[in-house]
Amino acid sequence: MTTTETPTELIHLTYEGNFQLECEATVLSCRLLGEDANGGKTGVEIILDRTVMHPQGGGQPSDHGRVASGEVGFDVDFVSIDRETCVVRHTGKILESLDGSPPFRPGDTVAVTVDADRRRAMSECHTAGHVIDRAMDRVGKTLPPTKGYHFLDGPYVEYKGTIPAPDRPEFLASLQEAFLALIDENIPTAIETLPRHEAEEKCTRLASNFDFRSMVAEDVTEVRVVTAAEWSCPCGGTHLRNTGELKERGWEVRGLKCKKGVIRVRYGPKE
Numbered sequence: 359m360t361t362t363e364t365p366t367e368l369i370h371l372t373y374e375g376n377f378q379l380e381c382e383a384t385v386l387s388c389r390l391l392g393e394d395a396n397g398g399k400t401g402v403e404i405i406l407d408r409t410v411m412h413p414q415g416g417g418q419p420s421d422h423g424r425v426a427s428g429e430v431g432f433d434v435d436f437v438s439i440d441r442e443t444c445v446v447r448h449t450g451k452i453l454e455s456l457d458g459s460p461p462f463r464p465g466d467t468v469a470v471t472v473d474a475d476r477r478r479a480m481s482e483c484h485t486a487g488h489v490i491d492r493a494m495d496r497v498g499k500t501l502p503p504t505k506g507y508h509f510l511d512g513p514y515v516e517y518k519g520t521i522p523a524p525d526r527p528e529f530l531a532s533l534q535e536a537f538l539a540l541i542d543e544n545i546p547t548a549i550e551t552l553p554r555h556e557a558e559e560k561c562t563r564l565a566s567n568f569d570f571r572s573m574v575a576e577d578v579t580e581v582r583v584v585t586a587a588e589w590s591c592p593c594g595g596t597h598l599r600n601t602g603e604l605k606e607r608g609w610e611v612r613g614l615k616c617k618k619g620v621i622r623v624r625y626g627p628k629e
């Protein structure tokens with residue numbers, strides 16, 4: 359039986375699903391979250407059996423979009439996932455309903471639609487992070503990644519390690535060159551779910567000091583592996599089909615900072 363504790367099927371995790379922007383879903387629960395003092399709108403939260411939306415996590419922001427059935431519906435402005443239960447919650451606001459009841463009931467069928475422009479921007483930002491991973495390797499700095507921040511207000515990726523101060527300008531120039539070359543090469547993205555040992559082998563083979571075990575919990579038996587710019591790692595985000603799609607907005611490496619054994623590489627679209 360499907361209950362509100364059943365893990366939500368995340369459509370974006372497969373290769374095809376990564377590019378799917380609409381789906382039908384069944385409502386498992388829908389509730390009002392209380393009144394918003396600003397403008398007579400009420401918060402609403404909905405749990406579905408499946409979704410095309412990407413919940414916030416892994417350094418990538420939440421998708422936006424819409425959940426609707428005919429004329430009834432609401433704009434979703436945040437999607438979260440409970441890491442314990444893998445239940446996804448979509449939240450947004452509706453005009454206060456007269457009888458105080460939620461817009462949907464369990465068992466209703468709804469259409470879920472992702473805001474395509476925002477998704478595209480998020481996928482660019484996230485994929486560019488993978489391309490930097492690969493560019494770091496190409497310039498001889500194959501270092502363990504420690505953090506990715508793929509928000510448009512100042513995205514960056516971090517690695518364990520350091521670069522001596524006098525070498526930084528030259529390093530930055532060669533990293534930028536490698537990054538742009540990978541975009542020019544228009545390398546296709548692969549997304550696959552593999553048994554744990556295969557995933558570990560694939561990710562570790564390419565990055566000799568990649569700490570797979572620190573990224574994937576011990577009890578996980580199947581791992582989604584994303585290969586972008588010929589660089590494989592466990593990842594739950596959304597991606598572009600090819601590195602060449604980063605060209606349009608002119609993504610580039612912006613800067614470099616080394617502090618306390620961490621290298622931070624800032625990047626972004628051309629301003």
Ligand SMILES: [Zn+2]
Nearest residue numbers: 584593594595
């Ligand atoms: Zn990714």
